[in-house]
Amino acid sequence: MLFDKPWLRHYPAEVPPTYAYPEQNLAQFLVQSAEANPKGCALDFFGKKTTYARLLEQSYRFARALLRLGIVKGDRVAVMLPNCPQAAIAYYGTLLMGGIVVMTNPLYMPRELEHQLTDSGARLIVTLDVLVSRVKSSMRDRPLEKIIVTRLQDYLPFPKNALYPLKARKEGMKADVEYGEKVLSFTALLRQSSPDPVEVPLKPAEDLALLQYTGGTTGYAKGVMLTHSNLVANTLQTRLWFYRSRAGRERYMAALPFFHVFGMTVLLNQAISLGCTLLLVPRFEVGQVLRLIDRKKPTVFPGAPTMYVAMIHHPDIGRYDLSSIRVCISGAASLPLEVQSRFESLSGGKLIEGYGLTEASPVTHANNIWEKRKNGSIGIPFPDTEAKIVEPDTLTEVAPGEIGELAVKGPQVMKGYWNQPEETYKCLKDGWLLTGDLGRMDEDGFFYILDRRKDLIIAGGYNIYPREVEEVLFEHPAVEEAIVAGVYDPYRGETVKAYIVPRAGAVPDEEELKLWCKGKLAAYKVPKIYEFRESLPKTLAGKVLRRKLVEEEAARLQGPSDDEMERKGG
Structure with a gap:
């Protein structure tokens, strides 16, 4: 078994290679x-505690x-909220009654929203007052049954609740909401509803x-079907x-958005399962x-690399005490070694990279928090998770x-893509999920990612799909051709660059x-x-060579080579 899974040699004694996951509702x-x-x-929202x-x-x-x-059970309920108490209430309330949550990014513009809400068949959405007009605009052709x-x-404490509307207006956020039969108040709905327990029978797997x-790598986003068992397993993994987590005592800095898996x-899921506190940060x-x-002394701070980069380079970093932080898990993009080292020296805690x-x-791999880890590696597979590098x-x-x-293979791997059996077939083979990421495994069972999915741009931890951006550029009347690619950015990891051939x-x-x-x-x-x-590089068949532009x-x-400099007399 150790020969097949060399990473097990590096498991801490306290971590079991396998575990019995309960068959239950995630809520x-x-x-x-x-x-x-x-x-x-459970929740601390700028001092207002729940x-x-x-x-x-x-x-x-709810x-x-x-x-x-x-x-009813199986209906899709969209939740388009930043990290706030209402997001947690809507999330767990939907799960309790057997609904399917569709977490939606509050930054989405109407065309992005339209695809996600239409594709999922969401019957209603929970959103902020300042986003209602955007939701209505996106769903003109297929209006939602209700907007909550x-x-x-x-949910802010006094006096922040009184001052927030002034701040919102100053930032140009308008909230013109006409309540009625289809547009309902979240707080009024909760007041009018019974607090009696709800337990809808379901099959978690x-x-x-x-x-x-x-x-x-191309086209619009696909709906990933995650079961209760998938998410229960990954939470426990x-x-x-x-x-070394302490039930009821950890304080989680919740700056990563809940709408990101x-x-x-x-x-959200890990902190709630441990009975710990989430310090909610909407942005x-x-x-x-x-x-x-x-001030609040969080002990756990999961984040994207750009968050740690911003913190270590803040001009007043020396004024703040970060010593309460025990553990940070970095994901969504690769973590530079210098960022890891600097943040650990500032906080005294452990910052590990996962995948x-x-x-x-979403998690399949992570470096050990307190035991052996390797720089540049995404770590080793989680309990009950198999991984291999294939041709x-x-x-x-x-x-x-x-x-x-x-x-990868494990209890956390999705059921498939929503209404896309062909796409499911392409990446799920006998229970194995083909990630599309190129990598290698060393003799110790530590894994390394060498390249992300072809063409996918990851900027500040967000996935950006080139075709979607290109379609918007193509709609501009002055654009003949357009292609976008990810180029190096010292802060975001990658940033989006557009190559334009004007009409x-x-x-x-x-x-x-x-x-x-x-x-x-x-x-x-x-x-x-x-x-x-004037033109873009293309194959004989007319396909634009995006990789050529990236190269x-x-x-x-990198600048000119030594030979080029010599030829130029440099």
């Missing part, structure tokens, strides 16, 4: 924590509200808890890895986060040290194209760099 973690510690603090008993009661009320609105509206100030949207598992602002760490993908709930065409396993495609006689400029894209795409997808060309960009960053 049962909340029920159990509320029973064990009803007065414990106990476990209160969170469960509010979640039951579940009852959905049932009164005619939502909440306000951030409803079959019934979906979540439709989480992700993309491949992450807990087993964090074997990484934040959902390692923050990552480095100064605010540093102040919260200094996952939406299709695996992409034949799927035969390659020898240690050889490069191939990473394949004859047209003279588009960078600012004009930026404004065009900002009206149709989330801000993080908008190209930051533009290069205007040119890499060569440009």
Whole structure:
């Protein structure tokens, strides 16, 4: 067994290679924590605290509200909220009554929303007052049955709740909401609903808890079907890895968004399963986060590399005490060694890199927190998780040290893609999930990712799908051809660069194209760099060679070779 799974030699004695995962509703973690510690603090929203008993009661009320609105087991409920108490209430309330949660990014523009809501068949959405007009605009052709509206100030403490509307107006966020038969108040619905427990029978291994949207290398995002069993397993796998966690005593800095599956598992689900406190941050602002760490003393801080980069480079970093942080898990993009070392020296805690993908709930690998770890590695597979490097065409396993495609297998691997059996067939083979990422495994069983999915751009931890951006650029009347690629960025890891061939006689400029894209795409997808060309490199068949552009960009960053300098007399 050790020969087949060399990584088991490096498991801490406290971490079991296999575990018996309970067959239960994912929301049962909340029920159990509320029973064990009803007065414990579950959520801290800028000083407004919600106990476990209160969170469960509010979640039951939300579940009852959905049932009164005619939502039944298996219906899709979209949740388009930042990290706030309402997000947790809507999430667990939907799960309790057997609904399927569709976590939706509040940054999405109408065309992005339209695809996700239409594809999932969501019957209603829970969102902020300032986002209602965007939701309505996206669903003109297929209006949602109900829009449930909440306000951030409803769960803020005094005086922040009184000051927040002024701040929102100052930032240009308008909230013109006309309540009626189809537009309902979140707080009113909860007041009108019973707090009696809701327990809808389900089959955890079959019934979906979540439709989480992700993309491949091209086209629109696909709905990943994650069952209750998938998410229960991954929650417990992450807990087993964090074997020194203290139930009821950890404080989680929740700056990663819950609508991202990484934040959902390692923050929301893990903290709730342990009966611990989530310090909710609706939007990552480095100064605010540093102040919260200094004041609230979180012990666990999962994040994306860009968060740690922003913190270590903050001009006033020396003024803040980070010593409360014991454990940080970095995901969503590769973690530079210098960032890891600097953050560990500042905090005194451990910052480890892990690996996952939406299709695996998401975590499959991580470096040991307190034992052997290797720089540049994504670590070793989690309990009950198998991993191998295969030859992409034949799927035969390659020898240690050889490069191939990473394949994973385990209880956290998705059921498939929503309404896309062909796409499911392409990446699920006999229970093995083909990740599309190239990597290698060394003799010790530590894995390394060498290249991300072909063409996928990962900027600041967000996945950006080139085709979606290109379609927006193509719609501009002055654009003849357009292609986008990820280019190196010292802060975001990658940033989006657009290569444009203008139409004859047209003279588009960078600012004009930026404004065009900002009206149709989330801000993080908008190209930051533009290069205007007479033509794009193509194959004989007319296919644009995106990789050629990426190689040119890499060569440009490296500068001229010694031979070239010598020829130029340098």
